[in-house]
Amino acid sequence: MNDLIPYEVYAIRYATVERRADENFIGGDPHDSGMAMDYFIWVARNSIHSYVVDTGFNEKTAARRRRHYLRSPVESLRQLGIEAGEVKDLIITHLHYDHIGNFDLFPRARFHLQDGEMAFATGRYMSSSLFSQAYEQDEVSAMVRNVYAGRVSFYDGDATLAPGLSVHLIGGHTRGLQVVRIWTRVGWLVLASDASHYRRNLIEERPFPIVFDVGEMFDGWKRLRELAEGTENIIPGHDPVVMLEYPAPAPSMEGFVVRLDSKK
Numbered sequence: 001m002n003d004l005i006p007y008e009v010y011a012i013r014y015a016t017v018e019r020r021a022d023e024n025f026i027g028g029d030p031h032d033s034g035m036a037m038d039y040f041i042w043v044a045r046n047s048i049h050s051y052v053v054d055t056g057f058n059e060k061t062a063a064r065r066r067r068h069y070l071r072s073p074v075e076s077l078r079q080l081g082i083e084a085g086e087v088k089d090l091i092i093t094h095l096h097y098d099h100i101g102n103f104d105l106f107p108r109a110r111f112h113l114q115d116g117e118m119a120f121a122t123g124r125y126m127s128s129s130l131f132s133q134a135y136e137q138d139e140v141s142a143m144v145r146n147v148y149a150g151r152v153s154f155y156d157g158d159a160t161l162a163p164g165l166s167v168h169l170i171g172g173h174t175r176g177l178q179v180v181r182i183w184t185r186v187g188w189l190v191l192a193s194d195a196s197h198y199r200r201n202l203i204e205e206r207p208f209p210i211v212f213d214v215g216e217m218f219d220g221w222k223r224l225r226e227l228a229e230g231t232e233n234i235i236p237g238h239d240p241v242v243m244l245e246y247p248a249p250a251p252s253m254e255g256f257v258v259r260l261d262s263k264k
């Protein structure tokens with residue numbers, strides 16, 4: 001054990017979409033069935049620190065990209081007692097549209113981002129839709145303006161942001177994807193974001209098809225296992241099982257918020 005103050009960790013589900021199982025693995029999937037994708041942001045907080053991880057997308061983007069929008073993640077944050085306008089620290093796992101869409105609602109936040117992600121989202125690969133399709137030009141441009149405004153803290157690899165909370169460069173899905181490792185009452189927990197969209201990607205070692213570097217993604221799964229205490233403490237980025245495996249912190253949050261440092 002250690003003398004770190006454990007964090008409470010929450011997943012906030014704000015949108016969902018129906019998909020076929022074969023869309024979620026390179027090489028398809030023998031199960032000819034549906035495999036929905038949920039969209040999340042996350043919160044880690046203790047008596048001293050509070051972090052929001054990613055910001056989700058808004059209703060307009062949901063309509064344009066044909067996602068089923070449940071409600072703004074900002075409403076769920078409010079239920080947890082967090083006002084978006086007051087948030088000081090936002091960890092951005094990567095700059096894809098479903099992870100940074102609402103950051104204009106966080107006017108006081110400092111963004112914590114990997115060097116490699118900013119370079120990737122503004123560099124040579126964005127001239128091909130193969131890599132740029134999951135980025136929104138306006139959002140990346142807005143993040144560039146945040147850099148000039150001095151609102152972005154950059155990391156290159158692993159970094160401890162506070163006692164018991166660190167970020168780790170994984171890459172794979174995008175060049176600069178980072179995950180968040182958090183000390184909790186159930187041990188070390190890792191918010192994997194899109195290092196593993198579904199738990200099956202990691203367990204079966206079968207990559208999700210949107211991937212910049214398959215080798216890095218493969219190494220990333222190994223890294224997730226090193227960082228977390230047990231596979232059950234690796235929280236996949238888009239998996240509906242998260243809503244089934246963990247309890248809502250209150251009945252009023254059922255279907256929208258679950259507490260990850262606990263079991264149902």
Ligand SMILES: [Zn+2]
Pocket residue numbers: 096098099194237238
């Ligand atoms: Zn994503």
